[in-house]
Amino acid sequence: MKIKLDRTKCDGFGFCAKYAPETFDLDEWGYVSLIGAGNVAPEHEDGVRRALLDCPVHAITELHTHAEETAAR
Amino acid sequence: MSLATEVPVLPAVAAYPGVEGRLFRAGGREDLAAYRATGGYAVVEDVERLLDQVDEAGVRGRGGAAFPIARKIRTVRDGRGVPVAVANGEEGEPASVKDRWLLRTRPHLVLDGLRLASLMVGADEVHVYVSDPGSAESVRAAVQELGGAGVWDAQVEVTVVEPTYVAGEETAAVQALNGGPALPTDKPPRPFEEGVKGRPTLVNNVETLANLPLVQRLGATGYRELGTVASTGTFLLTLSGCAATGLYEVPFGVTLTEVLSWLGEDPAQVDGVLMGGYFAGVLGRQVLDASLEYDAIKALHSGLGCGAVGVLSSGTCAVEVSAAVMAYFARENAGQCGSCFNGTAAMSAVLEALRDHRAEAADVERLTDWSVRLRGRGACGTLDGATNVAAAVLREFPDAVTTHLDGTCATCAGNEGQPLSRAPFAVALPAA
Ligand SMILES: Cc1cc2nc3c(=O)[nH]c(=O)nc-3n(C[C@H](O)[C@H](O)[C@H](O)COP(=O)(O)O)c2cc1C
Ligand code: SF4
Ligand code: SF4
Numbered sequence: 001m002k003i004k005l006d007r008t009k010c011d012g013f014g015f016c017a018k019y020a021p022e023t024f025d026l027d028e029w030g031y032v033s034l035i036g037a038g039n040v041a042p043e044h045e046d047g048v049r050r051a052l053l054d055c056p057v058h059a060i061t062e063l064h065t066h067a068e069e070t071a072a073r
Numbered sequence: 074m075s076l077a078t079e080v081p082v083l084p085a086v087a088a089y090p091g092v093e094g095r096l097f098r099a100g101g102r103e104d105l106a107a108y109r110a111t112g113g114y115a116v117v118e119d120v121e122r123l124l125d126q127v128d129e130a131g132v133r134g135r136g137g138a139a140f141p142i143a144r145k146i147r148t149v150r151d152g153r154g155v156p157v158a159v160a161n162g163e164e165g166e167p168a169s170v171k172d173r174w175l176l177r178t179r180p181h182l183v184l185d186g187l188r189l190a191s192l193m194v195g196a197d198e199v200h201v202y203v204s205d206p207g208s209a210e211s212v213r214a215a216v217q218e219l220g221g222a223g224v225w226d227a228q229v230e231v232t233v234v235e236p237t238y239v240a241g242e243e244t245a246a247v248q249a250l251n252g253g254p255a256l257p258t259d260k261p262p263r264p265f266e267e268g269v270k271g272r273p274t275l276v277n278n279v280e281t282l283a284n285l286p287l288v289q290r291l292g293a294t295g296y297r298e299l300g301t302v303a304s305t306g307t308f309l310l311t312l313s314g315c316a317a318t319g320l321y322e323v324p325f326g327v328t329l330t331e332v333l334s335w336l337g338e339d340p341a342q343v344d345g346v347l348m349g350g351y352f353a354g355v356l357g358r359q360v361l362d363a364s365l366e367y368d369a370i371k372a373l374h375s376g377l378g379c380g381a382v383g384v385l386s387s388g389t390c391a392v393e394v395s396a397a398v399m400a401y402f403a404r405e406n407a408g409q410c411g412s413c414f415n416g417t418a419a420m421s422a423v424l425e426a427l428r429d430h431r432a433e434a435a436d437v438e439r440l441t442d443w444s445v446r447l448r449g450r451g452a453c454g455t456l457d458g459a460t461n462v463a464a465a466v467l468r469e470f471p472d473a474v475t476t477h478l479d480g481t482c483a484t485c486a487g488n489e490g491q492p493l494s495r496a497p498f499a500v501a502l503p504a505a
Contacts, residue, residue, distance in 0.1 A: 004259070004261060005259065006258075006259045006452070007259050007409075007410040007411075007412070007450070007451065007452045008256070008257070008258065008259055008407075008409035008410055008452045010410070010411060011411070012411045027411070027412045027415070027416070027446070027447070027450060029411055029412070029415040029416075030411070031410065031411030031412045031415070031450075033412065033449065033450045
């Protein structure tokens with residue numbers, strides 16, 4: 001699975017880093033950046049999906065096809 | 074120069090000896106007839122051949138990233154959908170005036186470049202994006218002059234936004250042209266993939282575009298007669314912090330010592346520079362004899378960026394300058410990304426404390442740590458610029474950092490608590 005993170009939306013709630021610490025890296029104020037380019041290994045998909053659903057500001061989106069990517073924005 | 078000096082109004086514009094018939098032109102605004110008399114708006118016989126020539130000429134982006142324009146054109150041209158071309162003349166960088174100077178005095182050179190870029194990329198929609206009212210007026214007048222002249226019949230949209238530091242970032246430009254605020258968006262997508270109206274969008278700095286008609290006229294070989302192998306042609310250098318403050322067209326590969334000597338400045342009185350506008354931070358005296366070209370300056374862990382150089386004359390403190398630039402970032406960031414608004418505020422607090430002889434070794438350690446770990450954590454490059462500014466002063470001026478920790482910087486003694494609200498090395502153009 002491939003995801004993207006919109007850091008202009010992230011409000012630093014930190015849920016994502018709790019569920020998927022291998023994918024989301026917190027800074028010392030609680031704001032996240034992706035570790036790597038957003039390609040999620042199969043064994044980490046469950047945690048990332050949970051993060052995606054729980055992020056209160058919907059800063060995390062899954063990238064599917066081009067059309068879906070566009071619609072997701 | 075003290076940081077308390079007023080923003081100087083650009084007094085001088087000139088071309089370095091041996092530079093002729095490129096970007097610099099003496100006198101006032103060049104109208105359509107004058108521009109056409111230089112061979113401007115020449116018919117393009119073979120678009121593919123022109124693109125090859127631009128490639129061979131090695132033209133790189135003048136907006137800061139030095140990306141080869143031919144490669145960007147090919148990527149956008151081959152993207153999904155009909156491309157859009159954007160001339161970026163917003164110029165949010167306080168230490169730079171080149172883009173506004175070009176738009177105000179040579180609007181047709183820029184428009185001709187935009188014409189060639191849109192031909193090469195296959196765009197059916199073209200924009201000029203600015204914040205300076207004088208630039209907007211000049212470009213609009215140029216577009217009017219073009220109407221019915223039969224040289225280029227594209228509809229050129231001129232968009233004016235409020236001048237801010239981040240408004241010139243390419244995704245901010247795209248968002249503004251799409252009707253939103255002029256604020257950066259996170260990547261992906263980048264404008265070359267999806268930009269204006271979701272179409273592949275070529276965003277180029279106006280100085281980059283101004284080089285395209287030169288390639289058309291001179292050919293790749295002629296274009297390469299000035300500059301170095303990897304940084305070809307000339308660039309517009311905004312010089313500030315000294316008596317010779319002004320805008321100068323110089324060939325890539327000259328040294329700052331040569332430029333300063335040409336302008337009657339004494340290089341021995343220079344302690345270093347603020348390099349590449351606010352993006353690369355300070356650089357020590359080693360810059361004086363470095364070749365002013367992208368790769369040589371990068372090898373010094375710095376960057377030529379948009380070509381703005383602020384001279385640290387003797388008696389200017391690199392810590393104070395860096396503190397003032399960081400304070401600017403802490404004020405002027407777009408306030409969107411937590412790592413950026415928190416990180417710039419934190420780095421600014423440490424640099425201000427350091428300037429004021431209040432910081433301790435542990436503060437400098439935290440600053441060092443942030444300068445590494447905050448890199449890449451913002452949606453746009455502003456936070457990277459801020460980390461560069463922190464890293465640069467620690468790397469380039471360790472003695473100044475030490476005297477500030479010891480409380481013995483003679484330049485800053487007595488300045489403690491002075492507001493850092495002035496943008497250092499800011500240069501302005503006269504009111505339009
Ligand atoms: C914070 C920030 C501000 C920027 N401001 C400008 C600007 O004012 N003008 C500009 O041409 N490029 C600016 N850029 C660079 C643009 O994003 C983009 O790379 C450039 O316009 C591409 O043109 P070029 O390839 O011709 O250099 C800025 C970049 C960043 C990160
Ligand atoms: S869960 Fe959402 S808001 Fe919270 S840190 Fe992660 S991305 Fe940011
Ligand atoms: S990195 Fe900073 S300046 Fe850039 S979009 Fe985020 S908050 Fe704004």
